[in-house]
Amino acid sequence: MPGSSLSSRTVLVTGASTGVGVETARRLAGRGATVLMHGRTAEEARAAADMLVATKGVDAERLCTYGADFARLDEIEFLAHKVMAEHPDLNVLVNNAAMAAPERHTVTDDGNEIALQVNFLAPYLLTCLLAPALAGGPGGRVVDVSSSPHGTAPIQWADPHRARRYSRLAAHARSRLTLTVFAADPRVTAVSVHPGASPAQGARHVVRLCDPAVEIVDGAHHDRDARDDLDDLGSLSSLSSLSSLSSLSSLSSLSERVALARVTTENRTTGRPTGLGTQGDVLDRDTGRRTT
Numbered sequence: 035m036p037g038s039s040l041s042s043r044t045v046l047v048t049g050a051s052t053g054v055g056v057e058t059a060r061r062l063a064g065r066g067a068t069v070l071m072h073g074r075t076a077e078e079a080r081a082a083a084d085m086l087v088a089t090k091g092v093d094a095e096r097l098c099t100y101g102a103d104f105a106r107l108d109e110i111e112f113l114a115h116k117v118m119a120e121h122p123d124l125n126v127l128v129n130n131a132a133m134a135a136p137e138r139h140t141v142t143d144d145g146n147e148i149a150l151q152v153n154f155l156a157p158y159l160l161t162c163l164l165a166p167a168l169a170g171g172p173g174g175r176v177v178d179v180s181s182s183p184h185g186t187a188p189i190q191w192a193d194p195h196r197a198r199r200y201s202r203l204a205a206h207a208r209s210r211l212t213l214t215v216f217a218a219d220p221r222v223t224a225v226s227v228h229p230g231a232s233p234a235q236g237a238r239h240v241v242r243l244c245d246p247a248v249e250i251v252d253g254a255h256h257d258r259d260a261r262d263d264l265d266d267l268g269s270l271s272s273l274s275s276l277s278s279l280s281s282l283s284s285l286s287s288l289s290e291r292v293a294l295a296r297v298t299t300e301n302r303t304t305g306r307p308t309g310l311g312t313q314g315d316v317l318d319r320d321t322g323r324r325t326t
């Protein structure tokens with residue numbers, strides 16, 4: 035298998051029971067990494083790991099499995115504590131697990147719109163809880179598997195759970211936008227990537243971004259559909275650092291544990307500032323307030 039050895043790396047891949055996640059786990063293990071495969075349940079994760087060993091020739095010693103339902107934030111906390119206890123040497127987190135937003139507005143037991151929680155708040159909380167390990171050694175990083183529709187819907191700060199006006203496409207896009215922007219959080223080095231339509235191609239690029247030999251631009255977003263060749267990382271569009279973090283009081287169940295990133299971004303390719311307010315707003319980079 036091409037690429038340098040990742041034998042000293044420990045990587046947690048969420049949503050590794052199928053699709054991009056399981057293929058990412060296969061490729062990482064094939065390059066010698068220790069792979070922590072997460073599934074919605076421990077049984078699903080174990081079944082995926084068993085499949086890799088039985089049919090793809092993956093060394094069972096390279097794989098560990100974990101279960102956590104991202105629709106339950108207490109399970110995220112349990113997962114993080116278990117991973118920190120069993121693998122304090124964790125180097126890389128691949129935030130890959132995600133769901134399509136449901137047809138009808140759905141709220142979790144934690145009080146959050148379900149796509150916002152599963153696709154953003156849960157990986158946000160997981161990253162915050164794992165940050166001490168991820169930021170503790172050289173080459174530690176987070177790869178956020180996002181999606182190109184992240185650019186199609188603004189965050190509605192006045193109604194973050196879309197309780198008043200729900201559309202599944204907008205809910206999905208918004209959940210992907212928040213994850214993409216989160217790659218600019220200063221706590222850990224992170225990039226986001228739109229993997230493209232094929233799990234194999236997506237996994238190839240995710241694994242590449244996991245490799246410490248590959249230099250990454252902190253906060254960059256890699257769009258697989260926009261460009262086929264990721265070698266020239268410097269010319270890719272990227273999201274610059276954020277201006278401020280503030281907790282969003284309406285996310286009451288989470289507000290004491292995490293702060294939702296309220297940021298402004300800048301597209302380095304065009305130099306055009308992009309505000310994440312309601313449609314048409316441009317937010318000041320330093321204050322986070324509207325400038326228009």
Ligand SMILES: NC(=O)c1ccc[n+]([C@@H]2O[C@H](COP(=O)([O-])OP(=O)(O)OC[C@H]3O[C@@H](n4cnc5c(N)ncnc54)[C@H](OP(=O)(O)O)[C@@H]3O)[C@@H](O)[C@H]2O)c1
Binds near residue numbers: 051052055074129
């Ligand atoms: N494939 C594409 O065309 C495409 C395009 C753009 C972006 N992406 C992004 O790439 C990533 C992977 O996509 P994919 O196509 O490989 O998706 P997928 O095959 O549907 O896999 C998603 C993974 O997330 C897990 N998951 C979903 N809801 C969960 C929950 N509540 N708790 C825990 N785990 C949960 C799934 O577990 P279950 O099997 O139990 O549901 C599965 O392991 C996603 O972030 C997606 O947004 C994919």
